[in-house]
Every structure is written in structure tokens, then in C-alpha cells.
Amino acid sequence: MRTAVVTIAAHRDTHLRLHLRSLARSTVPPYEHVVVAIGDPAVAEVVASEDSTARLVWIEHDRGPLPLALARNAGATTALAGGAELLVFLDVDCIAGTAMLERYADAAGQRRHHHALLCGPVTYLPPPGPAGYDLDGVHELRRPHPARPAPPAGTVLIGSDYDLFWSLSFAVTATTWDRIGGFCTDYTGYGGEDTDLAQTAAAARVGLRWVGGADAFHQYHPVSDPPVEHLADILTNAELFHRRWHRWPMRGWLRAFEKRGLITYDPRHRRWVESA
Structure with missing residues (x-):
């Protein structure tokens, strides 16, 4: 093959x-x-x-x-x-x-x-x-x-x-x-x-x-957990995935971001947004 x-x-x-x-x-x-x-x-x-x-x-x-x-x-x-x-x-x-x-x-x-x-x-x-x-x-x-x-x-x-x-x-x-x-x-x-x-x-x-x-x-390289340096990308891609498949991906990261106060869920528009 x-x-x-x-x-x-x-x-x-x-x-x-x-x-x-x-x-x-x-x-x-x-x-x-x-x-x-x-x-x-x-x-x-x-x-x-x-x-x-x-x-x-x-x-x-x-x-x-x-x-x-x-x-x-x-x-x-x-x-x-x-x-x-x-x-x-x-x-x-x-x-x-x-x-x-x-x-x-x-x-x-x-x-x-x-x-x-x-x-x-x-x-x-x-x-x-x-x-x-x-x-x-x-x-x-x-x-x-x-x-x-x-x-x-x-x-x-x-x-x-x-x-x-x-x-x-x-x-x-x-x-x-x-x-x-x-x-x-x-x-x-x-x-x-x-x-x-x-x-x-x-x-x-x-x-x-x-x-x-x-x-x-x-191979080892420094990362953060959750990956806060990729927060904007993750929110954008999570919303895209939700539109395509009607469920949220990367739920562990989203919960971790929320726990840190970095994002909140907007129930009116049904999306995660960065906290002000």
C-alpha cells in the first residue's frame, strides 16, 4: 500500500x-x-x-x-x-x-x-x-x-x-x-x-x-491549560461547529474559560462571548 x-x-x-x-x-x-x-x-x-x-x-x-x-x-x-x-x-x-x-x-x-x-x-x-x-x-x-x-x-x-x-x-x-x-x-x-x-x-x-x-x-513545548492564548480562535470555531452540528465542541475548555471568568454564555443569541 x-x-x-x-x-x-x-x-x-x-x-x-x-x-x-x-x-x-x-x-x-x-x-x-x-x-x-x-x-x-x-x-x-x-x-x-x-x-x-x-x-x-x-x-x-x-x-x-x-x-x-x-x-x-x-x-x-x-x-x-x-x-x-x-x-x-x-x-x-x-x-x-x-x-x-x-x-x-x-x-x-x-x-x-x-x-x-x-x-x-x-x-x-x-x-x-x-x-x-x-x-x-x-x-x-x-x-x-x-x-x-x-x-x-x-x-x-x-x-x-x-x-x-x-x-x-x-x-x-x-x-x-x-x-x-x-x-x-x-x-x-x-x-x-x-x-x-x-x-x-x-x-x-x-x-x-x-x-x-x-x-x-x-515533543514537549510549553502550553497553557486551558489554552487561553487561543481563546478567540476556539470561540469562533466552537460557534461554527455548533451551527454545523447543533452541539458544542471542546466543552472542557469552554467550561474552564467560563470558570476563569473569561467567557460568558449569551442565552439570547445562544453563543459564548468573551467577558467584558
Whole structure:
């Protein structure tokens, strides 16, 4: 199965270097790697300095929320035009486990899992030491995120809670991608576009699977909880999701923002708004 990895990148040079190096160590190398640079010329410099054969796609972007959904779709379109049969979306700040691509391909090759969203376990790594992460030892740090299923390697678990889907590491066959229709590009900035894709998949009767052994390792970078720096994007995207699906996504973050007094619910207009 011709497997293409799709990565979107902007201003994450250090993460991208290790991302590229990890994919080069895969037990089954990708048929193609498409890296989508979102308004960041340094992405091409990093790819060249790592002697990577990745194909670059350029997305114009100057300021404002990053067009994440648009960029992922552009990467998928390029990969499919090159003959990809399986798309693996992996965020730039993720290190690919050596067997990740092999496990995704094995699952996709099974008839009962072929037409499904395939999700692998993700470990959030602690901060690296002065020498950075050691790719030889990263698997020893494996601690899959406890909120998502992590079946044993070589097994596939059928899922039913589509709200657990996340876009930092997943795979989908070309035919299933066409059936879903890609990410909704009305979403910009942080939050919501992956929940929308999962909801779209569920509405199209596309299954959800958790693929044991398809491990990715999320490189540490400082974040806030809840992500207050993305408050405006989250409110905009949450309202868009509510219009499309008649329920609120990212409810944990919305409750946390409300508890902090950052947002309030406007019952008259049925929307969340930033507090004055």
C-alpha cells in the first residue's frame, strides 16, 4: 500500500528536524512525504538541510489564525495526485514511532478496518535534556495519553466515541478520505477542525479504529491549560461547529474559560462571548 505522510508546519524548525529524522527510521518508509509550509520559508531550509526527499507545498499566510484545515487538505491533494493509497497525517511536533507507518498500513489492509479513521496512541513527552530527545531511547518513554484507547501492538480496537479523535496522528485510505470530503476549511486557527472531521466521518458511516503499536511521541513545548492564548480562535470555531452540528465542541475548555471568568454564555443569541 502506497503510504504518504502529510505534515503541516510553521515556525517549528527544531520539531520538524526530529520529525523528519524519525520518519527516516521507519521500518516501512513512506512512499512519499508531503510537508506543507504555512507562510514560513524556513520550512524548506530545514527539509533541505536534513537531506529529506519530502515534497514541499506552499500556503500563503501573513498574519492571523493559521489555516490548518486548508493546509491539511492541500497536503492530502498533493499526496493523492502522486498516487498515495493511504494518507497518514502526523503533526510537525510529533516523532514517528519506528513501526507507526507499518502498523497503520497493516490495519488499513484489513477489510474490516479499511474504511475507517485509524488512530494511533500518542505519548506526550517530558521536556528534553540539554542534548534533546534520543530517538534510540524515545520508545522507553512510552506513556500513551490516558484519555484515549491504546490497545496492544498488533491489535485494532473498534471505537465509538468520535469526540476522542484527534488530528495529530491518524491515517485514512484514499477512498475513505474522498468519502469524508476532507477537513472543513471554514475553520481557521486552533481547535475544532479535527472534531468536525470526526463528526463528518460519523455522519458518513465511516468507522473509528484505535491501532495498537502505531505510536507517535509528541515533543514537549510549553502550553497553557486551558489554552487561553487561543481563546478567540476556539470561540469562533466552537460557534461554527455548533451551527454545523447543533452541539458544542471542546466543552472542557469552554467550561474552564467560563470558570476563569473569561467567557460568558449569551442565552439570547445562544453563543459564548468573551467577558467584558
